[in-house]
Amino acid sequence: MAGLATSFGSGAMTNSINEIPNAEVMFVIGSNTTEAHPVIGTKMRQALAKGAKLIVIDPRCIDLAEQADVWLRLRPGTDIALVNGIMHIILAKGWEDRKFIAERTEGFEKLKETVKKYTPEFTSQITGVPAEQLEEAARIYATAERAQIFYTLGITEHSCGTDNVLSLANLAMLTGHMGKESTGVNPLRGQNNVQGACDMGALPNVYSGYQQVSNPEVREKFEAAWGVPLDPNPGFMIPDMFDAAVNKQLRALYIMGEDPVMTDADANHVRKGLKALDFLVVQEIFLSETALLADVVLPGASFAEKTGTVTNTERRVQMVNQAIKPLGNAKPDGEIICELANRMGYPFPYASSAEVMEEIAQLTPQFAGISHQRLGTQGLQWPVPTADHPGTKFLHEGKFNRGKGLFVPCENQLPHEQPDGEYPLLLNTGRKLSHYNVFTQSSEGLIKNSPEELAELNPADAKQMGIGDGDVVKVASRRGELNTKVKVTDRVPAGMLFMTLHYAGSPTNVLTNGAYDKVTKTYEYKVCGVKVSKL
Structure with missing residues (x-):
């Protein structure tokens, strides 16, 4: 999210899933879409059936690579060099959108200077992709009327992940492929409701709607709503937590709906950090590997046992309605949190998840027009600034959220660890x-x-x-x-x-x-x- 937020002012898919079949070109990089996001993969195949062109950039021969007009089999960790090389070709051929660049962006001259050295031959040496394939991909993407970039964890799960994303934003702005239907940059979220969790402030540096904890005006607003002073300093990010636990700077963790022993890198270090804690609480629907280490396990409820909302990868806030009562001792997650807060002396008076949504709307500009009643069966795509707003199908029409889009040039960077003689x-x-x-x-x-x-x-x-x-x-x-x-x-x-x-x-x-x-x-x-x- 950080890369697109820097370039555009918003870290989310710029387009809607149902716009995909009308794309003229799909530029898929770091995304095994048909396996990791099969619904979106189906939409891509619908676009192909209508004659769309497909560029796939992946070191593996994924299913989409077999259907691609151009498959660029790059060396892992060379995404920035590849995108810079494509931008070099676009500028050399005069395929950039000069009007868009002049009217809607800033920082172009610095980008132009950075990509100057990424000739097709130089880029090919770094990435392993033949120069003629780079040129064909550049031509197909740059000369299209409606082109969409799709990426996921194959771009972000690198030590230069943010710079990978910034590079893709640069490419889209260079060609003017922004702010139109079936045209934009679309990060496909890696987990169910990860978009919604981040939207609601499940990050250590923001409140809901990406309002910075360091901003005094924002903090004052939330302090007035909640009646307590709030810390202006960001909290720990995930890797920091386990390092801090090992060093006894973090003494307790409350983990909900997450199994870091299985999902976090260097799992033995994660396990060491969890074992070093004085107190570990895990709220879960299964006795996960992480839950086995917990001092207390709180039985949460599955999606079918609670009412609330999820927000999918296209920014669509959707209702989830309770189908059955929680089984056994399980309780909805929100109910558990409220009960804990009440017992700790801070009253959480919410009688329902609908009341929580009312507070979200009051404090979060992008969600100001959202209520459970309005969401119905189809949901709404944020931003929804007012109660009569229909939702936003695609972003950045006419102007970017930050005003002008920002080119942020990036240089190629090697992965932190590469194969060697011992680990080949x-x-x-x-x-x-x-x-x-x-x-x-x-x-x-x-x-x-x-x-x-x-x-x-x-x-x-x-x-x-x-x-x-x-x-x-x-x-x-x-x-x-x-x-x-x-x-x-x-x-x-x-x-x-x-x-x-x-x-x-x-x-x-x-x-x-x-x-x-x-x-x-x-x-x-x-x-x-x-x-x-x-x-």
């Missing part, structure tokens, strides 16, 4: 269609369909190591090791091993690197060095 393979991680993150392990049907990890290994590497399809191997990094079965496939290039994060039996994040982006502190899940040995 590059580990890349992601998801598969048959599972979602880590909690689908509780689904008997999904486990039957896809019961175990199958690490993808290129045939050339497998032959050199004497490994066959289905063999069990040990995978080790500088941080940990695990056992897994192998699938020998040319979907991955030589020198790469691909694994998913889904399986507790092969917990991939004991391997991944705890390095993180300098702004968002998102872990670098996509690149680290590993070695493989046959068992």
Whole structure:
């Protein structure tokens, strides 16, 4: 979110999902859309059926790569160089939108100077992508009338993730592909309701609606509403929490709906931090790996057992209505939080989630016109500034949220850790269609369909190591090791091993690197060095 917020003034999808079938060009980078976001992947296939062009940028031969007009198989961690190279070509050919740049942006001359050295030949040396493919991708994207960029965790889960996003924003503004229907930059959110959680201030530096805790006027507004003084200093981000726990600067954690032992990088360090706490509370619907370490486990309710809202990747706030009463001792999460607050001496008088939404609307400009009653069955896309506003289908029409769009030039940066003589393979991680993150392990049907990890290994590497399809191997990094079965496939290039994060039996994040982006502190899940040995 930080990159787009810097460039545009808003860190969210600029367009709607139903605009995708009318796109003329789709530029998909760092997103295995048909597996990780299958509904959106279906919309992309509808666009292809109507004649849309497809550019795919991914080191793996994902399903969309097989349908692409151009597939750029870049070296992992070279996204900035690739995008700079494409912008160099666009400027050299005169394909930039000069009117858009002059009227709606600032900082262009600095960008122009930065990309000057990223010739097709220079870019090809860094990325491994042939110069002619770079030129074809630049032509298709820049000369289209309606072009959309799509990215997800393959862009953000790098130590330079924010700069990756800034580079994509630069590309869109350079070509004027912003502020129109079926035209923009669309981050596909990595988890259900992560957009809604961030919108509501589940970040250490903002209140709801991305209102900064450091802003005195904002703070005064919330202090008046809540009747307590508020700290002007941002809190810990996730990596900071575990470091602070190990150092005894953080003594307690309350974790809700999250399993960091499985999902956070360098999982052994995470486990060490959790064990160092004086007190750990986990609120969950399953007894997760993290919950097994807790002093207290609070039984939360599933989506079917509570009423409230979620906000999806296209900024659509939607109702979730209770279908059944909570089972056993479970309670809706909001009810648990209210009861805890009341017992700790601060009254939370909310009688329903509808009352919580009323407070959100009062304190959050983007949500001022939203109520449970208005959301109905279709929801509303923020911003919804007034009670009669219909919602916003696409963003930045006429002007950016920040006024003028800001070009922020970025230089190519190497991943924090790369393969070497001791750990010669590059580990890349992601998801598969048959599972979602880590909690689908509780689904008997999904486990039957896809019961175990199958690490993808290129045939050339497998032959050199004497490994066959289905063999069990040990995978080790500088941080940990695990056992897994192998699938020998040319979907991955030589020198790469691909694994998913889904399986507790092969917990991939004991391997991944705890390095993180300098702004968002998102872990670098996509690149680290590993070695493989046959068992």
